[in-house]
Amino acid sequence: MSARGITFADVRRLSQQAGLDDIGVVAPQYWAEQADFMDGWLSNGLHGNMDYLTRNRDKRYDIRQLVPNAQTVIVALLSYAHSGHDYHRTMKSTLYRLQELLVKEFGQNIVSAENQHIFCDSAPVLERYTAIQAGLGFIGKNHQLIHPALGSMVHIGELVLQVPVIDTPEVEPVEKRCGNCTKCIDACPGKALGLPVWDARKCVAYITHKCIICQQVCPYNGSII
Ligand code: SF4
C-alpha cells in the first residue's frame, strides 16, 4: 500500500487495467446550472411519465447528498461492444475491479465503508452531465453523450472516492461537433429531435425502449445504417 496520494495518471493506468474504455475525474459539487435547467424541464412536464426524475433532486444535483464526504467522482465509459447485454452488471463489475486495484495500492479508506459508491444507471446521478464536466464528450443533436473516439454507444458509470485525485489536468470541454449534420433529426420516427427543448414524450425509445436509430445513423458511431 502506498502512502502517496492517488494521481490522475494512477486512475487512468488502473482503469485501463480494469478494462474501461475511458475515464474522467470531477470534483463533486452542486450543479446549479443543470439543476435550474432540469427544474424548468420537469415543471413543463417534458419528462412524460418518468416520475422518478422528479424525486431525489437534492441527490441528483449534488452527489455529496448521495455519498457523504465524496471528494472525487471517477466517470467511466464502457462501449456497448465491451458491455454486452447486461450492461449494469458489466459496468459495475468493471468499476469494482477498478476499486479493488485502487484499494490495493492506496488503502481501503479511499472509498466509503458505509455508503454505496458505484453507480450505473441505478441511482439519482446526472450521468451525462457529469461525463461532460469530466471532458468525456459533448451532447449531440441526438441528445446523447458523444465521445469523440468511442461515439455515443457507451454506457456511463461512476466510482466515488473519499479522497481527492491529484494532478488532474484542467478539463477542456469538448466542443459540439455535429456541424451541419442532421442525420439523426431526419431519421427520428417520433420527430423528437431538432426541437428547442428535448421532449421525452415524442421519443419512441422512451415509449418502447426499442429505438436507437438516432445512434445508428450517427457518423460518430460509424453510420451503421
Ligand atoms: S431513440 Fe428513436 S425516437 Fe427517440 S430520439 Fe432517437 S430516433 Fe428519435
Ligand code: SF4
Ligand atoms: S447524427 Fe449528426 S447531428 Fe446527430 S448527433 Fe450524430 S453527428 Fe450530431
